[in-house]
Amino acid sequence: MGIELTAVHWVYVVFILLIIGFMVFKRDTTLVCILGIFIIGLMATASFTTAISSVFNGLIYAITQLLGTILVISIIVALSHVMTKTGINDAMIAPFTKLIKNPTLAFWITGPLMMVVSFFFWPSPAIALLGVVLLPAATRVGLPAMGAAIAMNLFGHGIALSGDYIIQGAPKLTADAAGIPVSEVMKASVPLVIVMGVVTTVTAFFLLKRDMRLGRLAVNSTDFQKTNKKAINKKILSYKAQVIFAILIPVFLILDVAGMIVLHLQGGDATALIGGTITFLLMIISLCAHKNEGLEKITSYLIEGLQFGFKVFGPVIPIAAFFYIGDDGFKAVFGQNLPHSMGIVNDLGNALAHTMPVNSEVASGTLTIVGAITGLDGSGFSGISLAGSVAHLFAGALGHGIATLTAMGQIAAIWVGGGTIIPWALIPAAAICNVNAFELARRNLIPVILGLVVTTIVAMFLV
Template sequence: MGIELSAVHWVYVVFILFIIGFMIFKRDTTLICILGIFIIGLIATSSFTTAVSSVFNSLIYAITQLLSTILVISIIVALSHVMTKTGINDVMIAPFTKLIKNPTLAFWITGLVMMTVSFFFWPSPAIALLGVVLLPAAARAGLPAIGAAIAMNLFGHGIALSGDYIIQGAPKLTADAAGIPVSEVMKASVPLVIVMGAVTTVTAFFLLKRDMRLGRIVVSQSDIEKANGKTANQQLLANHSRIFFAVLIPILLMLDVAGMIAFHLEGSDATALIGGTIIFLLMMISINAYKNDGLEKITSYFIEGLQFGFKVFGPVIPIAAFFYIGGDGFKAVFGQSLPHSMGIVNDLGSALAHTVPVNSEIASGTLTIVGAITGLDGSGFSGISLAGSVAHLFAGALGHGIATLTAMGQIAAIWVGGGTIIPWALIPAAAICRVDAFELARRNLIPVLFGLAVTTIVAMFLV
């Protein structure tokens, strides 16, 4: 029997619909998110003062959850500034500009390289590694920054993370919840990941090329400057020094990759290793370029990076706060849990699973919806155990198809929340490419929904 939904659950659903509506009409969502937090707090605690306080506390919680991402994006931007001002970036880009000659090649090469690296240590660190080099090369080839962001995001946070065949964090969680071996989930996910990836990326590319052809998206000189930064000051570093650092940077980052594999570092640990390496690179380049002024320049670049990081994340924090209270953030913000609750979004997914009839078609569709709902908190991973449990429930009634249903729920949860259409989940790609996170989410929405629809139909035949 499913959990009984309370007024808090229904209010949460209503505000999700409001937020989606505001996004569709390209309006800012800060006000509606804060009102949603306040009203949910008022209903959950029956205290006006607690509800008012919860607005502030929810923002603090969201910032705490996002802080490591904000920091690593900030120092990457700081490094990119010093690289472009010293001409190191030009040296590093040169090999890629020979390979990436037009927008089409730029899109697919950027995406495929991103996917390959993301398989080994997840997409957020991969974007940190690749963005600073691939983005300027793509811009020079005529691919708009939003196009590079779409490619990085769909191939990394979409294809690579939803399959997770190397690190196996996602299939382990879903397989354990479904009570089956990890290998079965991974095997069942292969055709679904291929279909989802192919449909989504091809659709996104088609829509991007259409808008470029119609003049809705153009690559202007300012876009190229945005990717490259200011013109390099050739006086700061001698040519041999630029070549030295252009070689040293990828070597150190590849050593990071080797360290991640050797020491089984993933997620935040992998990001921290990348971040620490970038900080040392920033200091080394600043000292070599600015000599006596190097100490002050290190601080100056840090400030520039942090200003950029908080400017980019500022609009995202209120909406992240709202969706975080749908998961683990509820107890942290309101100081209590809902009775017999697994978290608001997980409760909604569980309730849906217990109210639909069971056959192969409905089971596949329900797993997609449940996965998508649990991904609304922007994690992608927080609710995939529920997807495994629901798959176990439906497969028990059907007598077959547990691995395929589990894989379908996993794919839906990670594509939505891992993420490609939740604005704060795709912040790394948006920030590195210096595009608006909400605009990136809007452009991903149709391809991802179309991909989920086609993949769900395929799953119906495989169950």
């Protein structure tokens, strides 16, 4: 027999359904999450003041869990700003532009390069770093700006962000909600990310070439004018210094990756290594570029990065707080456990296993749908904890497959909401490439849906 469910369990389920409903109607979920924490706290502790306090404590707990990820992304964005301002990004990408000789090479060089840089810098800063250099090179050889936008978008906001193997922001959120180590989610996501990436990019390229052949899409003179105008950049470092830093930055980051492998660093330790390295690079470049003003500029760049970090993760904190209380966060926030409980989500999974048949097909399909729904707000991160929580629920019923289910939910959430088919999430790529965000979303729609279908089928066999 499973654990007997209490009113607290059912209220938790009701609020999960409310959160999904709000996401479907593209409404913000912060109010629902905070009310959920308050009501669950009131029922669990029977104290109004403790329930009120639990709202704040829940947010504190979520911030504590996420702070390392928020900080490292903020520092990375700060470094990307100083690289753009000093022209280091131009020097870093210049050798690759010489390889771009036709539209096909332009697509398959721009995309993978965007993916690699996005692993280290995250996609939005990476687009700013690469777009001003690669876009003019791509359009000169006949790849329309829309084609370059598709390549950068699918490889960056799709493949790189859904795996997030270096910074580990996405897998940390889902792993925490699922109650498993980050390394398990990343390992399980590798085959799924590969399948999703291959299906979407090959399909998108095929459709792009078809439209170019039929004359529906072509390079025009305004592409050259706009991209050349965007490429103008104040150079406050000598060319020699730009080249030196363009070599040193990837070398140090590759050494970090080697260190992670050799020293078996994962999760917070890996994030700390990347964050510390980038902090030193930021300081050295700022001092070299701005000379006497360097001390003040370091702080200025850090502030810009932190503003970006908290803007991105601001909506994530309340919903993460709600889903954390479904597992280990319950005791930390409310100061006690439910009687005979293994955690709200564990209890629900146990009950599900005893009341209805759950198989790998149903579980995989549900995680894809839940992940896609959480991405409808255009963030990809704000509801990603829900995917981990639901994966925990179904894995409890199945008795296995939690890592694969968690990875499937993460991939669906990031591909939909992280910036490939939700127009308002496509603004960075659309702005850099001077294309319409809604048109870019429309062109990504078929490849991404096809990719999700194929990847879900693969997940069914891996669960």
